[in-house]
Amino acid sequence: MISDRKSLSDPDGKMMMDLVERLWPLHRTLVSDDMETTLDIIGEYLPAEGEYHKNHYPSGEKAWTWVIPEKFVVNEAYMEAKIEGEYKRIVDFADNPLHVVSYSPPFSGNLSFKDLDKHLYSNPKRPDAIPWVFKYYERDWGFCMPHSTYEKLPRDCDYRVVMDTEFVAGNLGVGEFTLEGKTGDYLLIVCAICHPMQVNDSISGVAVAVDFAQRLAAVTTRDLGLKILFLPEVIGSVAYLAANEDLIPRFRCGIFTEFVGHDSPIRLQRSREDNHEWDRIARYVLNRSQKGNFLEGAYCSTVITNDEKVTNAPGVDIPTIALNRWPDGGWDRYHTSDDNPSVMIPEKLAEVSRLYDDFFRIADTNFYPRSTFRGPLFLSGVGLDFDWQSDPQIKRGVRELTYHLEGDRSAFDLAEICGLEYEMVLLVLGSMVEKGLVEGRPGLSETECG
Structure with a gap:
């Protein structure tokens, strides 16, 4: 807890x-x-x-x-470009974890842009955003960066890559x-x-x-x-x-x-x-x-x-x-x-x-109601005295409802069949349960769920 x-x-x-x-x-x-x-x-x-x-x-x-899967650990990950004799850091996991493709395997080495390019990811539709890329089951390393950064990368220089990652039991x-x-x-x-x-x-x-x-x-x-x-x-x-x-x-x-x-x-x-x-x-x-x-x-x-x-x-x-x-x-x-x-x-x-x-x-x-009475229900005789005059549709719907109480249709089914709001169906059925006219079992049952 x-x-x-x-x-x-x-x-x-x-x-x-x-x-x-x-x-x-x-x-x-x-x-x-x-x-x-x-x-x-x-x-x-x-x-x-x-x-x-x-x-x-x-x-x-x-x-x-x-x-x-194994636990993914990033100890250090960055990419640098050698510009005018010095390595300049382009992306660094420490700045934003999105810079590293999730579940990148370890790699360390110097690459040309041509060899590096297949490991770089950007999104031209959002040029200033860093994409999130994952390779959970492919296990290929990579770096992500804004497309605006990618477009400015020198194509003719040496690149240094450090992908210090581990896969350990977790x-x-x-x-x-x-x-x-x-x-x-x-x-x-x-x-x-x-x-x-x-x-x-x-x-x-x-x-x-x-x-x-x-x-x-x-x-x-x-x-x-x-x-x-x-x-x-x-x-x-x-x-x-x-x-x-x-x-x-x-x-x-x-x-x-x-x-x-x-x-x-x-x-x-x-x-x-x-x-x-x-x-x-x-x-x-x-x-x-x-x-x-x-x-x-x-x-x-x-x-x-x-x-x-x-x-x-x-x-x-x-x-x-x-x-x-x-x-x-x-x-x-x-x-x-x-x-x-x-x-x-x-x-x-x-x-x-x-x-x-x-x-x-x-x-x-929601529940599946089953009637305990026989024949057509005498609504006013059992005290189901709703205001029928103000809404004749409710009267028709409630009367129709009483003909579907065989335990094979839920309260929600009855609302659909009878054209009534679910709350009205619950109100009527609740009154019938209190009067001993209906028994029921929970709705969305195991049988209904398959």
Whole structure:
């Protein structure tokens, strides 16, 4: 258990921005010292009402078809050009960790520009930004720099390269936060943390999840629990789920979120099942909150896929949506030093965090009602005396609802079928439960989840 956690309310996004600014400068790669620091910092912001701990998976350990990577250590890394007889330093890891391609193997030597060039990376679309490049599994060394710097490099001089890096046995860390519910089932939120000096991609999702957890912790009665995982992208989800296969059936549904701090419309990527109840709940919430001003698409064709491709995968089958603000035509700050705290809009982070409230509320209260009565229900006779005159549509919808109480449709299904707001359906069903007219079981059940 990590103690000393902050208990903060964040109506204006200050806590989220504080967290982002602390995580941003860290050299967050798959397995590294700064990943451990990142998990510790996140723990300071999570509510004390929940339980938070770090899980560790040793380098070389198998996780399904994957292998836990080694720890990446940069002792020193720089590149110098010999100009007028003296070596002039061009880039240095000590100035910015983005200058080194993540997981570069060691190298030391003198090279011509022609031989060096294939190890240099820049982004002409953002000429003053340093790109972030990773080669986790290719293992080729490289340096990154602004394109404006690259264009000025002498082509006819000698270059000295020092890439003093190591790959050592380490432990891949996964932070796990849990708020228990009555059923022992969970909404799963997965947050990637492994992009050094990147913010929108993807620690904006971390900030949103922590903010939501703080509010949910104040809710003392809930059937559904919450589990949030903070981890290196993909390999972290694989490692955790491979080590906790017994938990997989208890995850009713999931969310992966990143790219939510800037000013573009929200984009919803549906789960692999495409029209799962969880997909329809997300669409319902977004239609209400965004008034139709959001984008939606199928799994693997709507956003850049991340850990949802693990949770949605065959054999795992946790219906998982992805939310972000990826604009049509792409985001030109992507994987560059221009993805920094200055581009974050606290109100946009808060907007997505509040969507989590509505997602969770429906997943938590949704259930499969089964009637205990026979025949058509005598509404006024059993005291279901709603104001039918003010809204005849409600009368028609509620009457139709009573013909679908056979235990095979959820409260959310009934809202869709009967053309009623979900809250109205819950109000009617709640009254019927109190009168002994309906029994039920939790919604988004294991059967529904596959």
